[in-house]
Amino acid sequence: MNFDLTDEQTMLREALTRFLSDRYGFEARRALRQDSLCWSRPVWAWLAGQGYLGASFSEDDGGFGGGAVETMIIGEACGAHLLAEPYLATVVAVGTALRLSGNAALRRALLPKIAAGEVVASFADDEPSPAAGREPMTAIPASDGWRLSGEKINVIHGDSADRLLVTAATPGGLGVFLVDPSAPGAVRRGYATFDGLRAADLRLNDAPAVATLALGPDADMLVERVRQHMIAFLAAEAVGIMRMLLDLTCEHLRTRVQFAQPLARFQALQHRAVEMLVAIEQAESVKIYAAMMTEDPDAAERRKAFAAAKAVIGGAARLVGQSAVQLHGGIGVTDEHRVGWGMKRLTMIEMMLGDTDHHIAALADLGGFLAAAE
Amino acid sequence: MDLDFTQEEQVFRQDVREFIRRELPEPVRAKVAAGRALAKDEIVSWQRCLNTRRWATPSWPADHGGPGWTPVQRHIFLDELHQAPAPEPLTFNVSMIGPVLIAFGSDDQKRRFLPRVANLDDWWAQGFSEPGAGSDLAGLKTTAVRDGDHYVVNGQKMWQGMAHWADWMFTLVRTDPGAAKKQAGISFLLIDLKTPGVTIRPIVTIDGRHEVNEVFLDDVRVPVANRVGEENQGWTCAKYLLTNERIGIARIGMTKRLIQRAKHFALGLPARERGRVLEKAALLEAELKALEITQLRILAALEPGVADPRSSILKIKAVELRQAASELLLKAGGPLAYEFAYEGEGEAPHEIASNFFTLRAASIYGGATEVQKNILASTVLGL
Numbered sequence: 234m235n236f237d238l239t240d241e242q243t244m245l246r247e248a249l250t251r252f253l254s255d256r257y258g259f260e261a262r263r264a265l266r267q268d269s270l271c272w273s274r275p276v277w278a279w280l281a282g283q284g285y286l287g288a289s290f291s292e293d294d295g296g297f298g299g300g301a302v303e304t305m306i307i308g309e310a311c312g313a314h315l316l317a318e319p320y321l322a323t324v325v326a327v328g329t330a331l332r333l334s335g336n337a338a339l340r341r342a343l344l345p346k347i348a349a350g351e352v353v354a355s356f357a358d359d360e361p362s363p364a365a366g367r368e369p370m371t372a373i374p375a376s377d378g379w380r381l382s383g384e385k386i387n388v389i390h391g392d393s394a395d396r397l398l399v400t401a402a403t404p405g406g407l408g409v410f411l412v413d414p415s416a417p418g419a420v421r422r423g424y425a426t427f428d429g430l431r432a433a434d435l436r437l438n439d440a441p442a443v444a445t446l447a448l449g450p451d452a453d454m455l456v457e458r459v460r461q462h463m464i465a466f467l468a469a470e471a472v473g474i475m476r477m478l479l480d481l482t483c484e485h486l487r488t489r490v491q492f493a494q495p496l497a498r499f500q501a502l503q504h505r506a507v508e509m510l511v512a513i514e515q516a517e518s519v520k521i522y523a524a525m526m527t528e529d530p531d532a533a534e535r536r537k538a539f540a541a542a543k544a545v546i547g548g549a550a551r552l553v554g555q556s557a558v559q560l561h562g563g564i565g566v567t568d569e570h571r572v573g574w575g576m577k578r579l580t581m582i583e584m585m586l587g588d589t590d591h592h593i594a595a596l597a598d599l600g601g602f603l604a605a606a607e
Numbered sequence: 608m609d610l611d612f613t614q615e616e617q618v619f620r621q622d623v624r625e626f627i628r629r630e631l632p633e634p635v636r637a638k639v640a641a642g643r644a645l646a647k648d649e650i651v652s653w654q655r656c657l658n659t660r661r662w663a664t665p666s667w668p669a670d671h672g673g674p675g676w677t678p679v680q681r682h683i684f685l686d687e688l689h690q691a692p693a694p695e696p697l698t699f700n701v702s703m704i705g706p707v708l709i710a711f712g713s714d715d716q717k718r719r720f721l722p723r724v725a726n727l728d729d730w731w732a733q734g735f736s737e738p739g740a741g742s743d744l745a746g747l748k749t750t751a752v753r754d755g756d757h758y759v760v761n762g763q764k765m766w767q768g769m770a771h772w773a774d775w776m777f778t779l780v781r782t783d784p785g786a787a788k789k790q791a792g793i794s795f796l797l798i799d800l801k802t803p804g805v806t807i808r809p810i811v812t813i814d815g816r817h818e819v820n821e822v823f824l825d826d827v828r829v830p831v832a833n834r835v836g837e838e839n840q841g842w843t844c845a846k847y848l849l850t851n852e853r854i855g856i857a858r859i860g861m862t863k864r865l866i867q868r869a870k871h872f873a874l875g876l877p878a879r880e881r882g883r884v885l886e887k888a889a890l891l892e893a894e895l896k897a898l899e900i901t902q903l904r905i906l907a908a909l910e911p912g913v914a915d916p917r918s919s920i921l922k923i924k925a926v927e928l929r930q931a932a933s934e935l936l937l938k939a940g941g942p943l944a945y946e947f948a949y950e951g952e953g954e955a956p957h958e959i960a961s962n963f964f965t966l967r968a969a970s971i972y973g974g975a976t977e978v979q980k981n982i983l984a985s986t987v988l989g990l
Contacts, residue, residue, distance in 0.1 A: 234609060234616075235609045235907075236608060236903075236904055302608050483989065503980065503988075503990045504984070507983045510983060514917070514920050515901060518898070518901045518904065521900060522896065525608070540889075593893070602896060603870065604870070605867060605870035605871040606864075606867040607871050
């Protein structure tokens, strides 16, 4: 057992943190909202140039041969600076799908381009409720490959993605396909999301798949693994945001004077800040747990681990985000303060990929970690 | 970064598990599993059995009769005890007075007391709190006045766990009532409870049990040789002891047992209620998984002799989860948990209610949760 980073991992963290501290201040981040992409191509190019996009890819795939710990370090730094760039969608979701799929030719073709920052991609998995009368995504085989029709929603950075990984029902079970969203028959509607990012709804009408990543049980497994890698990244991102919010909150309590004394003197406020600290230490632990479990060969244990991790992260994200706003008082509810932005992103993280209640129920359905015993 | 135990640590765990399986008497195991109180001789025999392998004193260094384990080995050992479940070595002896004597005791005191502390030849009680000094321990009023080679001690101590079985009590007394800071006038004395002037009175707690006591000290003569550390420096020993107490306090294995029992009772409930209990259990299991790693992170960063204020985080969260687990077990038990018996007047079939009420004290002793929060606010958050 060992909780230390290697020298290389420490350097990676320090270099990324230095760059983001210098170049990615909150005002710069906030200004991105006005940009049509809502993220910065120069920052993306810098991340590619420094090797951060390919950090977890093998050297054959244009990467640096890192793994879950590197991704965790990057996720935490992304959180601390509220990074808007499509790391989760492109590198974590699509990158993982390509790494783990059996389609070696596609992997060799696309991963180096992702690592180089040349291709932005996203994962189109969520669908609107069938009760709303909308059409689920289906794929049918044609003479020239698969053709997809139906709807997807909440595709993160979907309107700026060059490629989309689309899940669809096929006659033989689930399928995972790569789609070019500029192909005929593909329509996207982009919109801003409450966490300061963008997403898109996608409608496909007999649109061609560029490639197939997996079909049937392989596709189910692939989608599960992609979601698990995304949860591991979100856990790290959430810890980065929560630590940033706790620092801001303690600084505010030390400096803000009311009733002729700093807020830090009030025990009710001290105790609420400590509750944030306790939640963050629990989140830190599941952040590491999730990273370590991404490559665990036991699928049943992995399922339990990610249900538990997302539940703990979700509970902590809610408590820390909401407490940070509360302890900041009025300034905490303004758009011009970082604390509200952090809370909004934490709210999204809690809701994404199954909220806390969903994962608690999932862990219970899996039998939990402990057997019943008299 | 790696969460797995090393091959050596896994072999060690297997060795501990095998030893417990072989040596722990089944009636004792069954009592611990059901949350029933043990008889004195059961606790003493088990500690002596552990002591044959130096395992009764897991945190002690090898040159003082301990096994010289790493923090991770200590964690594995306690985890196995809790999972068995087997009784822990007596906390007052092993985690409290032993480490204080090792750190601050004279060579004479170490020679005289430590082997008997380890083997439970002497049963120790903790004489810290008083009616007027609980969370504000330094406000204690029991006095010790020097008279030749003795101190004459007068005062009242409260909450002495198992003092009615104890031979000795380590205690904090005021030796300099005029000290500028109230922490500065305190000394650490070892009192033989057979000394004339010592009266022990039971306190029955809300769990129906007699574990804690009041100890009255009337002109009790204590040899100066039984003072640990310098006169008026007792607060240093006390702080050291309290930090040790917090590190050992997570008791994650005990919380696991409570959840396992709650899940067992859930099997007998109608589907909707069963689902509710199992979801509450799942949330506790998820938080407990996180806490296990939090504990390992704190252990891994621990430097010998340096107090880590993050042990307060461990205490707050561990106690919160243990109390929640005992409440879940109580509710899962439902009407089966209503039957209650006072100690000495029989036994309830499940003892679930008693244990739930016992655990209400866990967020009060060893530094109340609110005191832990004060500590963390000032030491870690700088508030």
